Each structure stands twice: as C-alpha cells, then as structure tokens.
Amino acid sequence: MISRLAAQIAPSSTLVITAKANELKSQGVDVIGFGAGEPDFDTPEYIKKAAIDAIMQGFTKYTPAAGTVSLRKAIATKLQNDNNVHYSPEQIVVNNGAKHSLVNAFMAILNPEDEVIIPAPYWLSYPEMVKIAGGKPVFINTQRGNDFKLQPEELEAAINDQTKALVINSPSNPTGVVYTRKELEVLAHIAVKHNIWIISDEIYEYLVYGEAKHTCIASLSEEIYKHTITINGLSKSHSMTGWRIGYLAAPIEVAKAAANIQSHATSNPNSIAQKAAEAAILTENDFVSQMVREFANRRDYMYGRLTQIKGLDTIKPQGAFYCFIDVAKLYGKVYNDQVIASAADFADFILEAESVALVPCADFGTPDCIRLSYAISQESIAKGLDRIESFIKKLQ
Template sequence: MLSSKAKTIKPSSTLFITAKANQLKAEGLDVIGFGAGEPDFDTPEHIKAAAIEAINQGFTKYTPASGIVPLKEGICNKLLNDNGLKYNPRQIIVSNGAKHSLTNAFMAILNLGDEVIIPAPFWLSYPQMVKLADGVPVIVKTTKEQQYKVSVEQLKEALNDKTKAIVLNSPSNPTGMIYTRDELNEIANFAVENDLYVISDEIYEKLLYDDVEHISIASLNEKIYEKTIIINGVSKSYSMTGWRIGYTASSEEVAKLMNNIQSHSASNANSIAQKATIAAITGPQECVDKMVVEFKKRRDYMFDRVEGMNYLSAIKPQGAFYLFIDISELFGKTFNGKVINNADDLADILLEEECVAIIPCNDFGYDDHIRLSYAISLEQIEKGLDRIESFLNKLQ
C-alpha cells in the first residue's frame, strides 16, 4: 500500500495550468498566460557573471548543508540593512528555493497533530507543506473589506491548545496586500502571548508600489524575533526563479534543526547558484528598481482595465505582481451553453475558447476569485485583457 499521507497532497494547480498553457503554445496556439509566478525579465548580467566565474574557478563541489559562509554573511548584512534585524550566520539556512525553506521550517517545529493557522487567501502550497510535516492546516478566511488581511479577533477564534504557528505572507500572494506596522504589532503580541511561532514569508518584500513600506514582524521586538522564522530568497526580486535559492532566518535552536533535516534530505543548495546569490544581494540593486518601475506600470494598466470590465472587481495590490479578482457576479452566466459556477469553470472556458490561461483560486481558499499575474509583458497583458473583456461581453 502506498503512503496515505502522500495521497492527501494535492498537485500544484498553478504549475499544472502553466504547463497546460505552454503545451498549447508548443502546439502552435497563441496562448496568453496570466499564470506566471516569475518575472519575465532575464537574470541581471552581474549575477550571471558571478555564476560563470564560479564554474570557471571549479566551485562545483559540495558545500556545507546550510550554505557557504560568505553567502550567509551577505544575508545577515541584507537583513540588518534592509530590515533592521541582527542575525549571525549560524541562524541562516540556505535551501533549494523558498519552498524548500518553508518545508524545512514546518518540519522543524511541528509534531503530529499540531495546528498551523493559515489566513486565506493563501499561497496554495502552505497547507500541503503543513500536512507533509504531519501538521493540520487551519484556514481562516478574510474578506475584501479587511483587504484580505487577518485580524487578531479571527486568530483568537482559531486558537486552541494544538495551535503551534501562524503563517504570515506580506506582501501577499495572491492579493499583493501588505500588513502595516500596527497590524503586525497586534499579531506579534498575540503570537508571543500564546507562545506561537510565526512563519513570515517575505519573498516579495522588494516588489512594492506607491511608497508603501515592508516591515518584517521579527523586527518589532526581541520576543517576537525569537518566535519568527523568516522565509526569503532571490527568485522574485532578482528574476532568479530557476536558480533555486531560498533562505531562513530564525533562532539558533530552530536553525540547527533545519540544518539537520536538510543535511539528510537535500544536502546543500546548488554551489554555483550560491555564488550568484552573493552577487545578487551584495551587488548593485538598480536591477530591482527597474523591475519595480515596470511592474507598477503593468499593475496600474491591469487594475484600471479590470475595474472597467463587467462582473469583475478587485483591490489595487500594494506589492508582488498579482491581481486577485472577485468573479462571483459571473456565477450562473453561460457561454455557448457552458455554465460558470466557479473559478475552475471560468478558467477552463477561457483557455478552451479564448486561449487565455488564468489561475482559479479554489486552491488559494476562494472558488469565487481568480489570480492574474502581471509578470508578463504589457503587450501580452493588453492582448489577454482584450480577450477577457470580449468574452465577458458575450456572456448570457
């Protein structure tokens, strides 16, 4: 008999839809894909040059499981300069992408049956990772009126003697919303009072718009610092998705456990990518600024277009590169005899009829929302939105 735990794990619908769209493109169809969770920009030249230099110097062997010291020191400096956080290299674990970092974190803190509060909408992998670590995901739904951000009152309702941790994602995937200092202070006080860990996913921290500020919850005070496991990486900010480098910053006690786990599961992250990451986080940052400027243009265009369409509504994202769209007004509408009852229906019809790939958000906790990524060119965004608008106008 195969693993009953493995049978409870769902595949990633975002990767499935992206793969399906790419397959249709390979077959010659003009598919517009709004599913991308990665920037369409190339990795900056100075980062690629550092990787080439590492190869030429023969830096292609095993490294310590938790990462090379120069990279961990660079991460410590980044956390100090960007976030006002003081860590030493022993508190840093470098992994094969932020997904790996998250998995290590859950495995390090959870025992069988421990509960993890996950505010919805959430990145679809969080509940699956918790289950892989023998934990129980507890989903707390938020509303558009609260900007899809969880309140302490909601956290209190979800709390019981099995609660072990809270997941916090700011800026958020899929909403792009950011927690304010006051909101974070309330959550931090709640976590400390109830001896809970906070898994703080900050992977989109550099992709911010309209002068909003990213604040790491770990920076608020010493007590929450000890209970926070920061998740970050270079995939989004430096267009390095395929390089697979993520990292955690935590107490030494938790970091030691994550190091032990990783030493048996994956050993070290790619040695060449580690060298490239040093160049990314310690080198010139203009490449990030240029991406943010372009993402803001795309965000503004997409939001304005969607707001002008029938049946759709959204709030303007403050960070990341996604628009989270309420499609509930579409339910019961038909297209060529096909009824739209949920986001999955809409996604299937749009791909089949209009060659537009969107992400239905059932796996993000909302079957009445979709996610559109603006990590694709403005030209592609315009063409894809034209098709969606035309489709909406033909509904009965």
C-alpha cells in the same frame, strides 16, 4: 501502494490549466498566459558572471549543509541593513529555494497533529507543506471588506492548545496586499501571548508600490524576534527563480534543526548558485528598482482595465505582481450552453474561447476568485485583457 502521506498531498489544480495552455501552444495557438509566478526579466549579467567565475574556479564541490559562511554573512548583513534585524550567520540556513526553506521550517518545529494557522487566501503550497511535516493546516477565511487581511479577533478565535504556528505572507501571493507595521504588531503580539511561532514569508519584500512599505516582522521587538522564522530568497527580487536559492533566519535552535534536516535531505544548496546569490546581495545595482518601476506601471494598467470590466471585483495590489479578482457576479451566465458556476469554470471556458490562461484560486482557499499575473509584457497584458473583456461581453 503509495504512502498515506503522499496520498493526502493535493495536486495543484492550476497544473490542469497550464497543461491545457501548453497543449494549445504546441498546436500553434496564440495563448496569453497570466499564470506567471516569476519575473519576466533575465537574471542580471553580474550575477551570471559570478556563477561562471565560480565554475571556472572549480567551486563545484559540497559546501556546508547550511550554506557557505560567506553567503550567510552576506545575508546577515542584508537583514541588518535592509530590515533592521540582527541575525548571526549561525542563525541562517540557505536552502534550495524559499519553498525548501518553508518545508525545513515546518519540519523543524512541528510535531504530529500540531496546528498551523493559514489565513485564506493563501499560497497554495502552504497547506501541503504543513501536511508533509506532519502538521494540520487550519484556515481562517479573511474578508474582502478587510482587504483579505487577517484580523486580530479572527486570529484569537482560531488559536487553541494544538496551535503551533501562524503563517503570514506580506506582500501576499495571491492578493498583493501588504500589511502595515501596526497591523503586524497587533498580530505578532497575539502570537507571542500564546507562545506560537510566526512563519513570515517575505519573498516579495522589494516588490511594493505607491505608499506601501514592507515590514520585517522579526524587527518589531525582541519578543517577536524570538517567535519568528523569517523566510526569504532571491527568486523574485533578482529574477533568479531557476537558481533555487532561498533562506531562513531564526532563533539558533530552529536554525540548527533545519540545517540538520537539510544535511540529510539534500546535503547543501547548489554551490554555484550560492556564489551567484552572494554577488546578487553584495553588489550595488539598480536592477531591483528598475524592475519595481516596470511592475508598478503594469500594475496600474492592469488594475485600471480590470476595474472597467463589468462583473469583476478586483482588489488593488500593493505588492507582489498579481491582481486578485472575484468573478462570482458572473455565476449563472452561459458560455456555449455551459453555465459558469465557479472560477474554475470561468478559467476553463475562457481558455477554450479566447486562448487566455489564468489561475482559478480554489487551491488558494478562494473558489470564487482568479489570479492574474502582471509578470508578463505590457503588450501581452493588453491583448489578454482585451480578450477577457470580449469574452465577458459575449456571455449570455
């Protein structure tokens, strides 16, 4: 028998679609996959070289559990220069990816049954991470009319004596929305008033477009800083998803607790990847700006096409690399004698009919929506959108 904890952790429904898509690909089918959660750019050469040099120099042993001092100093410098927020190296813990940073953060602050407020739509792993740490996820269903942004009155209504933390993800996966500085200030002051933690997931911070600007929540005021745990990493900014380097920056007592937890769980992050991350942070390079320009072009193309397809309600993304689409207007339509009754149905049917793999968002707290990633080539985006449009036109 598995544990009660393991039994309550939900598997990702997106894996079902991914498995079906991979099966079709193995059969030689030309599948267009819109599920990508990682940049389709290679890791820059100067980062690879730093890793190779680390190997050749024998940097292959244990490091401090919280990460090398030199990397934590580099992260502290980055946070000061890019985000206008001061953290000492002792307040920073380097982890095995930002996912691991989040898990460590939740484990450091949650007691059994502590509640964590998660605005929906949300990244599907947040609730399961809270459960792993013994907490209880509490969802707030944000509204399309507010661009799926959490409103102050919604937050106030959800807070009670059991509330321990609020999760904010800006830029957002899956919606692509970016909170303004003023919006974040209002929400953060509510958190401070009720003495709850803000878990600020800023992994997509550099991927913003047009007039949108990223704001680091911890930079807003001294009191907000004291209530914030900042989560970030190198996966999205430097196309280093497989290198597994993330970090948290927090008040010293949280950082020490997270480092202690990590010391028993994993010892330390990968030594070689830490050297690569240090090079990524400290080396001036236009890789990120080039990537952002390309994503902006793809975003404009994808969003423009989606708004022309009848039956789809698409919010314009300001950041990350996803388009978030409500397909409820297609409910009741028929494909091959099967009625579309959910976004999951739509995803199943279009994969079968047009070999297009996309992400239904029930696991993101929005069962009427799908997510399309534009972290794939422009050619694939165009081909996939052609197939989506063709499929919808043929529905009865």
